[in-house]
Amino acid sequence: MAYGFDTLQIHAGAAPDPATGARQTPIYQTTAYVFRDADHAAALFNLQEVGFIYSRLTNPTVAVLAERIATLEGGQGAVCCSSGHAAQIMALFPLMAPGRNVVASSRLYGGTITQFSQTIKRFGWSAKFVDFDDLEAVKAAIDEDTRAVFCESIANPGGYITDLDAIAAISDEAGLPLIVDNTSATPYLCNPIAHGATLVVHSTTKYLTGNGTVTGGCVVDSGKFDWSASDKFPSLSEPEPAYHGLKFHETFGALAYTFHGIAIGLRDLGMTMNPQAAHYTLMGIETLSLRMQRHVQNAEQVAAWLEGHDAVDYVTYAGLASSPYNGRVAKICPKGAGGLFTVALKGGYEACLKFVDSLEIFSHVANLGDTRSLVIHSASTTHRQLTPEQQEAAGAGPSVVRISIGIEDPTDLIADLAQALDKASA
């Protein structure tokens, strides 16, 4: 029987604890697990039997979360990581090698632009940034060394919606996996795999946990990509020397990428989620649909109010009829355009700083997707390392403030914004 989203967000991956009957998933605060005997230990280390060895690789609490997120995304398997940024490196790791590149949208979370434009160069990888609304440009950017295509479903910071089906058609044609960062939309609002994504990455730090307590990330595999169709993905299709020549794709089929993520990725990169973090995220995810409904309702109301204010130049919320992305809501995220958008103030950089300093309910923080309403002036913070051109391309220019709408009373949020806008334009 196929359960609905609201049932799965509470039950998927979990069962009463076999040892104690505990109904809530216990926090298995342990580093290691006793082997039945020496043969059992050898079988586990050879990947001939699946089981718990050491918590850098797998942990029962973390495993429940991985299965929960994989189920909500409609994937075959998932690997949880220590942060969203760790998940991005883990997602690329089996695909890339020195000299290889990823074709990425120019509209991404600021930290991802920095990670992709600077840090991955140390591994010999590179990123080519393109406007993903220009499909010809995306096609043209793909070359012989491209190993993945990367975008966000609802892109940070402006809440721009990507035409995932169109991008998936291009990556399919090129024989490449499409990786979609679904952090801002969550699987409640958008299912990238249903739109052709191969892999989905999350910063679970944001809406999935929802209460600003822990950092975490996740890589979900659709299980649909044929890693052996070309010679481009030898980590998955060719013999693995560290496992006596085992071929991941041949041996594990639709679970190849997930097993590789654990057996090679977590084993050797060690970007593991800890069981406490998994616990907090499991607590949050149980109410995901309820929170997202309220985030969307509040964002629609607040964005419409802001758009009519004299001090406001424009609002980027895709849920507004004025947004060029409004037409994509019904197709990509029919339950709403999320809770994240930017507002541009006529008063420019100075007015933005005054505005964020004057808010009382909204907190000025480098986070999003919390029950609390949050703001950040991207150009002076998260997007500070970017060139002015990159800031504009990412939708994070100097006169722009990013708003993450919480689930508070919307009239209180509007009153707070009203008094801060008054101070900012005084």
Ligand SMILES: *Cc1c(COP(=O)(O)O)cnc(C)c1O
């Ligand atoms: C926050 C965020 C990340 C990075 O996640 P961390 O958990 O902070 O490492 C990546 N992508 C998006 C869209 C984000 O909002």
